[in-house]
Amino acid sequence: MMAQPDQDRSQPADSAGRIVISVDAMGGDAGPAAVVAGMAKSALKNPDLDFILHGPEAQLRRLVERRRGLSGRVRFRNAEGVVHMDDKPSLVLRNGESTSMWSALESVRSGEAASAVSCGNTGALMALSMIRLRKLPGVNRPAIAVLYPALAPRKFNILLDVGADVRAEAHDLLQYALMGASYARNGLGIERPRVGLLNVGTEQHKGRAALREAQELIPQFTESAGFDYVGFVEGSDFTGDVADVIVTDGFTGNIAIKTGEGTARLIATLLREAFRYSTLSRLASFLAITSLRRLQKRIDPRRVNGGVFLGLNGTVVKSHGSADATGVSAAIKLAFQLAKSGFTDRLAARVASAAEVPAETAPRPGTGDQ
């Protein structure tokens, strides 16, 4: 198979090349005020950025009017319904048409916006995205990709899937490798990404059957898709410089990022306790405050936890449910960057190029490993 150049198509934009992002104002823990504050932060930094904002219009207009930087840059779509964090995705699919989440995706579906941002219920957002935007041709299971802080030169690695689907066959893992490599190239500018497959050890004979199959399958596509395959990697490699993209099923990936978050929070708490311990250590923390803030910024989940849904006709960025203005702004920045790069179309081309996998290596969904 020959290497195909990534396609370059124009993205939905206003006149004069402005990028439009569709924003779900509701469903996050911090409420619509934090979302609008995040939009205002992003609008200041990116003059080419406009918004369509979804939610209860009267309330949202009041919030937006208070932010001078948003003046003339926000269109409103009234939606009174809200998807709550504990709503079952299947119910939202049946009854969610009046919600701000549904409406936010509709702007991407219609082509009015280049991508959508939501802080809401991940399961419902993924389910709605699958139904309303539909999967890209050739994609079996879409995936959620996040950035994990790392000691690598680029300061983080890409990890996927972190929870779109609890299952993944070998063929799905191959698609995650292709989608992750495309994200790394178009979103982060890594020309030839290194892709690793998460396992319990780096030896060939380790792990589950689907992993050993994927270990055979993925190297067949490194040339055509322009990435390097580094083989099995371990949980400790998320934070290392072994792979730019780490591929796993959504169950394992979700547990892993939550373990990482919990561990980081534990250390932050213990560090605060340590600095409170004595007069000397309190003085030390005062002297070190700038350095500690720099550290905190580097590993702050609000800055890195904008998950991107990969494998759909349209880009959807899921911000952390508890995101404040900083978190929302980071998610909008990511949506903006991806829209600018024409990411969805480039990804579609990549996946299509691998749709020629022979049938015997592509088991039907729902069989084998769960």
Added chain:
Amino acid sequence: MMAQPDQDRSQPADSAGRIVISVDAMGGDAGPAAVVAGMAKSALKNPDLDFILHGPEAQLRRLVERRRGLSGRVRFRNAEGVVHMDDKPSLVLRNGESTSMWSALESVRSGEAASAVSCGNTGALMALSMIRLRKLPGVNRPAIAVLYPALAPRKFNILLDVGADVRAEAHDLLQYALMGASYARNGLGIERPRVGLLNVGTEQHKGRAALREAQELIPQFTESAGFDYVGFVEGSDFTGDVADVIVTDGFTGNIAIKTGEGTARLIATLLREAFRYSTLSRLASFLAITSLRRLQKRIDPRRVNGGVFLGLNGTVVKSHGSADATGVSAAIKLAFQLAKSGFTDRLAARVASAAEVPAETAPRPGTGDQ
């Protein structure tokens, strides 16, 4: 089913109630000198503790003779073979009879030692333990349990399985719950442990089929086995105070602990960089050094990563492969505590009490989820 009191049987011991621990001197990254140094540390703290030491006797005698605290407390078993970190478990099973690892387990099997400690290849140690010590009656899949640093009053939670078996059916997860609760009670003195089941969310409908089955099964045994079941927990709960024991399959558990280790190492590195950043921050680190050392001690994997093999006829403690004297000493301390409590027999009684699970809830191994 009625609650059965834990049995109280005597453990293998020398005359005068001394506890004998069987130690594999070889196979760790730091070599036999670190193992003997760790034994010396433990011997100082526990006057009731004696050793049987396995490996190349001439070399080991020289190392032991240099440690005055070990005088008269070590018996030697010559074994010239070494199990290496990358040896395939199946090969060790066939050809490993001359190794120090095999010999170390033999002392437990024969009843000369109460428990065994090894820093060697985890897969080989588990495979050998299963074959030589055999599984407890009623146990389908033994498990490896570790302590995870947490903000709980007891400063850590128990996590299992972290890598004995990459698969686990609902019935295996029930056994992990019973074994983990018994370990928490006898090893850590938690009278009525809270047990949680690791999932990607706490809602009833989430996760894989085996988890939803286990969610039905485990509550049926809380009364007879004397623990509380708190339901689904998430990766962020490892470090929290929601459950004392967190149950998962060995694939997910292994990825999780390695993710935690990697994240902790990342933060430690960034923290060192932060303190090196300016003259002021270098001064701060000098003032805070005691507090930082206290923090490091609390989350040091060498101190908490002594994994315990549960579900076998005999207690085996797997120390971290890169354990130094401190790590080996922590593993020996754990082996000593468990031996003193008569842990293996108490655990056997617990598992036996649950062997009456109706057949339809106990699928055959090797079917369903992988």
